[in-house]
Amino acid sequence: MAIDEKVRKTLPELGVTDAAGVEALFADVRIAITEERVALVSRGAASESERDKLCKDLRDRWLARKNGLLSFVDENWLKKSPKELKPFVGRYFNSLRQESAALEIAALAKDVSVQAQTSFAGETSAEHSASTTVSHITRKVPGDLTLPGNRQPLGSIHPVMQMQREIEEIFLNLGFRIESGPEIESTYYNFDALNIPESHPSRDDWDTLYIDSKTVLRTHTSPVQIRSMEKYGAPLHIIIPGKCYRHDSPDASHSPMFHQIEGLAIDSDITFADLKGTLDFFAKKLFGEKIRTRFQPSFFPFTEPSGEVSISCIFCGGEGCRVCKESGWIEVMGCGIVHPKVLRNGGIDPEKYTGWAFGLGIDRFAMMKYDINDIQLFFQSDVRFLRQF
Ligand SMILES: [Zn+2]
Secondary structure (H helix, E strand, O other): OOHHHHOOOOHHHHOOOOHHHHHHHHHHHHHHHHHHHHHHHHHOOOOHHHHHHHHHHHHHHHHOOOOOHHHHHHHHHHHOOOHHHHHHHHHHHHHHHHHHHHHHHOOOOOOHHHHHHHHHHHHHHHOHHHHHHHHOOOOOOOOOOOOOOOOOOOOOOOHHHHHHHHHHHHHHHOOOEEOOOOOEEEHHHHOHHHOOOOOOHHHOOOOOOEEEOOEEEOOOOOHHHHHHHHHHOOOEEEEEEEEEEOOOOOOOOOOOEEEEEEEEEEEOOOOHHHHHHHHHHHHHHHHOOOOOEEEEEEEEOOEEEEEEEEEEOOOOOOOOOOOOOOOOEEEEEEEEEEOHHHHHHOOOOOOOOEEEEEEEEHHHHHHHHHOOOOHHHHHOOOHHHHOOO
16 A cells, blocks of 8 residues: 555554554655655756755655645544554654654755665664664665756855965065964063063963963964074065964954964164065055055064054045044054064074064954954854855
8 A cells, every 4th residue: 555545544444453553654654755765866856946846845745734644644643543552653653753854954955865864764773673674775875976966155265364365465576485483382482582571461371371381372473583583594584474372352353363464574784764665565555555654663572663553544544534533543563673682582693684573463454454343253254254255
């Protein structure tokens, strides 16, 4: 008797009088569902839309509220069940309903046969008579090679990485080279060699993530300055992009992991004029010819003199707006002439060579360029955000 016919009869009409009979009957339903799913896979479809339709048809055949085969099971087997069999019928019907929920997502499933294996064969392990019958049907069916492939969405380059590459490009064209170094760094390279004394507040546990007393997650990309000086000596023209870590709670403008890029130029006769000229050129290349730069005195342990660089506001052109807090300027990076002690720590003679360095936050630049007001968006892997770039 075909399953369509069986579900339209009551248990007494089918001659089912005990629990074993109920079990066998539900096993028949499982087998029928599985067979139809497997047949669908083997049959294949000429297009995505045809496959979606076939999956939907199968789903409706079994699960449609009106005239779906399971609605007949409910009507004829469960509701009209003899009293003594009702608990068994109820139990089997419930688990069947749960399993057949897989049909709901069949249209989305990549390989229908895998679904059939996990949900149908797995469940029957307690029901020995049924599982032996089902297992030979839920064997792995080789996919139909003529089925249309599943389109894999094409990703794009992360906005922070796009920004990084854009900055790199400008300096590569100026003859700089890209250098990198370890993110787990010794306190020597991260602090001591950069003239940051033991007592400096940035070395505090509150600001730095320590692995042990001599090892940190680097708080800036500057340790690579020393490593590169040791490795190549002078002259040296490098940029150092990479991840840095600080003991910051995540909020709209802070992240415990962020991206920095810094530049270092060491040569004979390098002056502050070279630094200003290079950074002014860089800002114009990145944000447009109309951008002006402003240098103001500042302090960093590893440069002397040190400066903060501001650019004329890219949003209002210097007129004053909300972003630049009506000042017309946005502070974007720190810079300075490399401290003689730092050169010496890198094995370079400060009597013969001088150098300049700058450092900036790539995330902040990307936020500025793309007008993003929350740094967390970069790290949440939300496709709705990322696909805009
Ligand atoms: Zn402005």
